[in-house]
Amino acid sequence: MxxxxxxxxxxxxxxxxxxxxxxxxxxxxxxxxxxxxxxxxxxxxxxxxxxxxxxxxxxxxxxxxxxxxxxxxxxxxxxxxxxxxxxxxxxxxxxxxxxxxxxxxxxxxxxxxxxxxxxxxxxxxxxxxxxxxxxxxxxxxxxxxxxxxxxxxxxxxxxxxxxxxxxxxxxxxxxxxxxxxEESMKPLVIHSGANSGQNIEIPLYDHRDFRLFLKDMALTPYEAAMEALDRVDAVIAKISDRRAEYGAISNRLGHAYNNVLNANENLTKAESQLRDTDIAKETIKLQKDQVLLQASQSMVAQINQMGQGILQLLG
Structure with missing residues (x-):
């Protein structure tokens, strides 16, 4: 130039x-x-x-x-x-x-x-x-x-x-x-998961008329009108591509949203189970489990002693 x-x-x-x-x-x-x-x-x-x-x-x-x-x-x-x-x-x-x-x-x-x-x-x-x-x-x-x-x-x-x-x-x-x-615009970053780095980046574009080359278009003479139509066609193609890009991102956001809802439901259930525990009932259950464990251990010890006695008689 x-x-x-x-x-x-x-x-x-x-x-x-x-x-x-x-x-x-x-x-x-x-x-x-x-x-x-x-x-x-x-x-x-x-x-x-x-x-x-x-x-x-x-x-x-x-x-x-x-x-x-x-x-x-x-x-x-x-x-x-x-x-x-x-x-x-x-x-x-x-x-x-x-x-x-x-x-x-x-x-x-x-x-x-x-x-x-x-x-x-x-x-x-x-x-x-x-x-x-x-x-x-x-x-x-x-x-x-x-x-x-x-x-x-x-x-x-x-x-x-x-x-x-x-x-x-x-x-x-x-x-x-x-x-x-075009001047690049910083993307919009959305944290979409439970772990670090689970992000979705959404690119941003400047669609003002002067940036899309749509401002001050002339319709006369004929050559200027044809140029204006070419510019409009180019912008339509560009907008269509970006709509498709945003459509794919929208689907990703939808899946991420559903995953977050499931995680939230599971976390709520776990929190509810902890918060709503019957202390007396759980204490009785714990004592019962301890008695059963002790009885099992005693039975195992007796069986071992009976086996040793039989071996002594045979020997």
């Missing part, structure tokens, strides 16, 4: 005829390809600067990223636009000297706002790039076509960002032919 990084700001001209503001931060490629450590280092050196207006030149940043060469022909391409504001778009130029008439001359229009429109950018990406937009709900009202029409994702920068990034990472990994390793 290769990473690239492009910074952008507000490229509006300071001397523009209208809205003469802007921080004059041009789009700049920070290098490609970058490994993870290089990417982290470049991100750490990004410095924010103040801009005079709200909108930023996000479209210029996307187009700058699209200039990066050396993509493999079979590579899965994903762009991620991070912004907290709407973007400048190419708009008609209003000449106040001509009573508000609109001049659609692109050169004059770009002098004020941007050289691009959102439709231009979508057309340029031409289905080869999936664009994810990380922004707030206000800016997304303008930027929504960028991710919806390129089969990308929208991540709310003010939402559960960690979970959303996990969804994005899983989506990119799966689309590139890799496998996404």
């Amino acid at each position: 290769n990473l690239g990084l492009v910074t952008y700001g507000d490229e509006s001209k300071i001397d523009a005829p209208i809205n003469p503001i802007g921080d004059m931060v041009p789009s700049k490629s920070m290098g490609f390809p970058l490994d993870v450590d290089q990417f982290k280092n470049q991100v750490g050196h990004i410095e924010m600067s103040y801009g005079g207006d709200m909108d930023e030149s996000g479209l210029e940043g996307i187009m700058e990223a699209h200039k990066i060469p050396n993509f493999r022909p079979d590579a899965t391409k994903n762009y991620i636009l991070i912004t907290d504001a709407p973007v400048h778009e190419r708009l008609p130029y209003v000449d106040s000297d001509r009573n508000g008439t609109i001049d659609t001359n692109e050169e004059l229009a770009s002098h004020v706002y941007s050289k691009h429109t959102i439709e231009d950018v979508i057309h340029t990406l031409d289905g080869e790039v999936k664009l994810t937009v990380i922004t707030n709900s206000y800016a997304n009202s303008q930027l929504e076509p960028l991710h919806s029409e390129t089969n990308g994702l929208y991540l709310d920068i003010n939402g559960m960002f960690g979970e959303q990034l996990l969804t994005l990472a899983e989506k990119i990994t799966n689309e590139s032919g890799g496998s996404f390793t």
Whole structure:
């Protein structure tokens, strides 16, 4: 996996005829390809600067990223636009000297706002790039076509960002032919027997929609709908396998439960016999058994003496 990084700001001209503001931060490629450590280092050196207006030149940043060469022909391409504001778009130029008439001359229009429109950018990406937009709900009202029409994702920068990034990472990994390793959850361990080590481990799984890759599925265009169906089929198969696994564990728990019930019944009977013993009756029985034992011993001794007497007479 290769990473690239492009910074952008507000490229509006300071001397523009209208809205003469802007921080004059041009789009700049920070290098490609970058490994993870290089990417982290470049991100750490990004410095924010103040801009005079709200909108930023996000479209210029996307187009700058699209200039990066050396993509493999079979590579899965994903762009991620991070912004907290709407973007400048190419708009008609209003000449106040001509009573508000609109001049659609692109050169004059770009002098004020941007050289691009959102439709231009979508057309340029031409289905080869999936664009994810990380922004707030206000800016997304303008930027929504960028991710919806390129089969990308929208991540709310003010939402559960960690979970959303996990969804994005899983989506990119799966689309590139890799496998996404789920975070392991500690199993539930149940002691199911009378002896040490007689345990049953129940594996636990995270089945939230973003972990199952079911969140933010697109139904248009046709390719996106087919991809959504494939994802649903994969999740159904996964859930079926786990239901079968839990079914087998349920049977084990049922047998363990029955064994515990039998052991409990036997233990209760033994405890009851000890607790409910008739002391007087048992004392008499003990004396009787002792008398019988003594009588038996006396009879054995007499028989032995009679045998010795007979042998003496014969001898």
